[in-house]
Amino acid sequence: FVLLVAEKQLQISIHQRDISAQQFAEFQLQNEILKNRPLDLPVVPQARYDSSDVQNSPRCEGQTRLRIRETIHHWADECAKPLFWLVGPAGTGKSTIARTIADSFHDKKRLVAGYFFKRGERDRNNTTGLDRDAVEKKGLAIQFEKLLWLPLCDLPPTDANHGSRIVVIDALDECEQPEHLPLVLSLLSKLGTVNAVCLRVLITSRFTSAVVAALDGVRYRSLDLKAEHRDETRSDHKWEILENWPNPAQLDRLIHLSTAPSPLFIYAATLYRFIDDPDKRENPVDQLELWLRQCDSNTPQLDQVYLPILHYVLFGSCNVHEKPKPLAENLRMELFDVLGAIILAATPLSYKAIAALLGMPSRRVTLWLRHLHAVLSVPEDPETPVRLLHKSFSDFMLNLKASNHFDYGVDAAQCIKRMEAGLRRDICNIRKPDVLRNEIEKQVIDTQIPADLEYPCLYWVYHLQQSGRLLGNNVHVFLCTHLLYWLKVLALLGRVSDGAAAMKQLAAICQCPNAFEEFSELIKDASKVIATFGPMIERTPLQIYGALIIFSPVARIKPDWDAHRQTFEGHDDQANAVAFLPDGQMIASASWDKTVRLWDAVTGAHRQTLLLGSTRTLALHSSSSTLLFTDFGAVDLFTNFLSNEPPPPPDETPSSPTFCNIGLNPEKTWLMVGDAKILWLPIEYRLTSSAVRGSTMFIGCSSGRVT
Known part of the structure; x- marks a missing residue:
């Protein structure tokens, strides 16, 4: 009997060994595929000029903003x-002008590209989509040179x-x-020096310190919509409003409100949508009178535009001096739940997704959206995202x-409820574990993981962190x-x-005093799972x-994970x-391959490659988070510009803090904590360099691996 049990256990061990070998082979294959893959340019379709979102957005009406448009055309030529x-400022028509200018140059076959940032869309508002920062994970300056500058310079005049x-x-x-x-x-301004083709870049923005600082040292022309062409702006407002408000006194009042202290082109457009109720619940003439009645010259312009709308939804009247x-x-909480899902969502959601995420009937969501038609673009298609008009x-x-007038937001607890209701073992009904x-x-995938499940x-x-609440x-x-x-x-x-990244955020939240130890350990284990098995999981979900059952530690066999966490390959x-x-x-x-590579120490993601030549020295100064000293000088990790600045004196060069006396045995074959051997280093992992921080040690190997 004992022999039979032993034989059976041996067969199980052999089977597990074979599975382990297969998993390891697949892991190596994926690394090879990732290493040799072609360029994979990130694309943000909704930000492109030819996207439906940009194409369906407003343009300048008729002959409005002519002098501004002529000024831009003259600059370009x-x-x-x-x-x-x-x-x-917000609401002065910058985006409308930009789209109109893009149309004009597109019609003349002179538009090279258009990128339109937009509030509330995280993927769209990231420079990775604009500057292709993920291309081979190389630095931005190198990308610019390889993908734009050199190809443009090679063009015939x-x-x-x-x-x-x-x-x-x-x-x-x-x-x-x-x-x-x-x-x-x-880098964009450098495009203007290409000899083969005359390139110009039009940018629009509010007046922010970040943009002003970024333009320092760059040759540019500017036009302030608030300060210049005020007469034309006032005339354009009148042109837009004339068709809809024949009363001269009302017209003059509206023009004054929409242009003082600065012109807001959204004023007329929003007011028009407010009085033109698609449900025909109110008389447009009465709506206009109510709007004008509540206007106070001491009220900020944006408040004049939006308070009547919000007040109407909350109280059924546009008159802010009354409270019927x-x-x-x-119902008030329901309204602000819907508003929070639209305004604070990381990416726009359809009304169907909003309803599912909030656990609310779709008819209730569409009811509130109809009340907010003056400020929202609500498509008929239940799968198309609801967007702010401005x-x-x-x-x-x-x-x-x-x-603190109103409290609203996307509830992380509701996100968790939606995931608990929708997640299951084989969500796509694949049934074959080896499917790639x-x-x-x-x-x-789109059918089985709908938008309202994908989003949470x-x-x-992210929403848990934004709420500031304890776990x-x-x-x-x-x-x-x-x-x-x-x-x-x-x-x-x-x-x-x-x-x-999510586990990293949770780990930061867990550092608060009220976080209990079991939870912290669970998050640590989850982070290790992703770091160790992430590439394999993404290839064969x-x-x-x-894989995790076989390779993860089991308490009765092994109390913790191996000391080895992950290996970075690329050198x-x-x-x-x-x-x-x-x-x-x-x-x-x-x-020695003449590169310096940057890696995310948490996720293992390859972030950047610097082509500097072979260097034996890597040192960073404590006063700078981006200046890396090498044998060739100091390189700025953000700009990739190399200078001849000498490295700091040895006593100023930050040393890696140690923890628990981490080190190596004299033969450099074992990783040690104190006198205890915790990880044996095979020949291909024998180190040529190392760095220690806290309880983590990275070693550079003769094979080129960093582990």
Whole structure:
């Protein structure tokens, strides 16, 4: 009997060994595929000039804004300055002008590209979509040189009579990475020096310190919509309003309100939508009189535009001096739940997705959306996102939230409920664990993971962090019961890296005093799962169950994970030097292959490659988070510009802090903690360099690996 049991256990061990070998082979294959893949340019379709969102947005009416448009055309054809900055407050028509200008140059076949940032769309407001920062993970300056500058310089000269070519970038102030703007604008201005073709760049933004600072040192022309062409602006407002308001006194009052102290083109458009109720509940003449009655010259312009609309929804009257029958508290909360899902969502949602996310009947959501028709674009298609007609409404609502007039937001707890209701083991009904993700039809994924489930999977931790609340038991229960289901959905969406970032955010929240130890350990384990198995999971999502059960520690066999967490591969020769960046979030490695690579220390993602030559030295100064000292000088990790600045004196060079006496044995074959051997280093992992921070140690190997 004992022999039979032993034989059976041996067969199980052999079977597990074979599975382990197969998993390891697949992992190596994926690394090879990722290493040799072609360029994979990130695309943000909705930000492009030819997207339906941009094409369906307003243009300048008739003969309005003519002098401004003529000024921009004259600059494009005559001015030597490569950049034109169209600046003005919210609601002054910058985006409308930008789209009209883009149309004009497109019709003349002179529009090179257009990128339109937009409030409330995180993927769209990231410079990775604008500057292709993910191309081979190389630095921005190198990308610019390889993908734009050199190809343009190789072009044959074009006929000067064909005119300049234009790039339009709208709402640059909405960029969520303002620290990138100086380099972006500097490189864009360099396009104006290409001899083969005359290139000009039109940018629009509000007057913000980030944009002003970014333009310092750049040759540009500017036009302030608030200060210039005021007479034309007043005339244009009158042109837009004349057809709808024949009463001269009302007309003069509206023109004054919409142009003082600064012109707001959204004023007339919003008012028109307000009085033109699609449900015909109110008389337009009465609506206009009520609007004008509540106007106070001491009220900020945006408040004049939006308070009547909000007041009408809350109280059924446009007159802010009266308070007839306010909404019941439950209806008021329902309204602000819908508004929060529109204004504070990380990316726009359809009304169907909003209803499912809020656990609210669709008819209730559509009812509130009809009340808000003056400020929202509500498509008939239930799958198409609901969008703000103008980002200034978001400013208005956020100001109300900040002043504690109203409290609203996207509830992370509701996101968790939606995931608990929708996530399951084989969500796409594949039934075959060895199926690759790229073999699963996109239509199947889209059908089984609808937008209202995809959204909470991607952003529930973001909303938890934004709420500022402590971690609740519901988060712990969700991770205990649905962690693998959640990771598998991220894998099916190709967004496992988002899971790594989410765990990083949760770990930061767990550092608060009230976080309990069991929860912290669970998050640590989840982070290790993603770091160790992320690439394999994303390639074969259904392998997540078998792989993790086989390779993860089991308490009765092994109390904890192996000391080895992850290996970064990319260098083609020995890794000479390894260093932590000052914040500990990034690792830099140098190699004989003449590159310095930057890695995310948490997720293992390859962030950037610097082509510097072979260096044995990597050092960072404590006063700078971006200056990396090498044998060739100091390189700025953001701009990739190399200078001859000498490295700091040895006593000023930050040393990596140690923890628990981490080190190596004299033969450099074992990683040690104190006197205990915790990880044996095979020959191919024998180190040539190392860096220690806290309880983490990275080593550079002769094989080129960093582990």
